[in-house]
Amino acid sequence: MRPSELPEIPALEVNHVSHRYGVRMALNEVTLTVRQSSFTVLLGLNGAGKSTLFSLITHLYAIRSGQISIFGHDIAGEPGAALRRLGVVFQSRALDIDISVRQNLRYHAALHGIASRRADELIVQVLDRVGMTDRSAERVGNLSIGQMRRIEIARALLHQPRLLLLDEPTVGLDIKARADILGHVRQLAVQGIGVLWATHLIDEACAGDDVVVLHKSRVLAQGALAEVVERAGAADLSDAFTRLVRTADQNELEAAR
């Protein structure tokens, strides 16, 4: 059995990762784990450090302090092996709107070394998975924002990753499109893909999810949703989030005095 297939190895392990932009601390000793086949919600307000964390996990930025592993492969030491197991949906749209859905997906396949015949088979599969089979010849610019998001998810799944990162994927979507996308991705976790879903919308987390609360560059709490709520002495996640953030802000103020 290959190391990456061992069930006890986490899909994602972030250990004591810190990152600065000049003097500004963007991540401070962040540690978190995403289990295989789990849906983990990374909850944080804008500016909490979610996108910086994603940039480090995807090797867009180098890790200066700490370690990140994807299925046991260190992103700094074995970026190729780690990135092969990773699918990403970024916050900003990263599709080429002038070309068709199929052409976008073929380009992505090539970036993973997948030959065109195999790519065509995989494209049919992933479009079916996100319910967009009939739009493969459509120019991306003609799609709605919700449909573009689905295509981005299809693209992230094309090379059959075992871990999927989504950075605020429902921003700009209406309520129905948001529920659809969330439902699709939850289904992927059931099918065996580890999911890290970054959001600032508390209602996107639900019972059975793992939750990581990130605030002002630090992890305030993490674990199963029910545990996080219980440890915070709160009634629900919204209440727990408010309490955690308020306490952290008060501590920061006191430390500054």
Add this chain to the structure above:
Amino acid sequence: MTIVSEVRASLDRRGFTPAQYLICLQGIVWREALRFLHQRERFVSALVRPLVWLFIFAAGFRQVLGISIIPPYETYILYEVYIAPGLIAMIQLFNGMQSSLTMVYDRETGGMRTLLVSPFPRWWLLTSKLLAGTLVSVLQAYAFLLIAWFWDIEAPALGYLTLLPVLLLTGFMLGALGMLVSSVVKQLENFAGIMNFVIFPMFFASSALYPLWRVQESSPLLYYICELNPFTHATELIRFALYDKISWVSFAVVLGCTVGFLVGAILAYDPARGFLARRGGPGG
């Protein structure tokens, strides 16, 4: 460890076969070709610029600037003939900067991330992107030569063939320069500065529009600046190749600059060393 074995080890570590590396390269070139086909106005404007210089500027200056017999020319030539190689280099310079503009745009919109999160080594991704841009500039250069041919600017038949590898090299050098520039440009709005600080000085302080002996007569200092300008050597390499000859000095300078700019661009886009991670964060 030799460079070959080092590259082989790097390929092995990634777990991709050479065929997969070629698939990746092909995909990047194909995408650039698609983008090019969808932006026909870019092709037209890339051609109009040098043609304006050729048809208007050169016609006006023909009587003012006399060109003596200088290598690689063996007879007196018209001014239009003299500036044609410089205009080809100009096409490649603008194409290189256009590519870098596209990279800044891609970085702002997120398209660049798609490329950079590929599991292939970053040097391979960037070199492939560079090659794709170079091929586009070569097409533009030959389209220009075709139009120039109807304007009686003809080179020996073999010259059109020997020009091809030279255009690939000069296109690569100017594309790598553009890539290096794109890594330090923070926003699309800052790009206007590139026109003033990179493109115009490179073009005007070169042998593209006037032979350097004329520059030396008027300003020895400017002459040395022109001699140090890699764009001068790209122009001269193209000029000599078009007449089935080679300028070894220019070849060495262009080759050295290509390597230098390429290494610089790869380092700049390297997450461990580059400028990108040191900037303000994405803010999420």
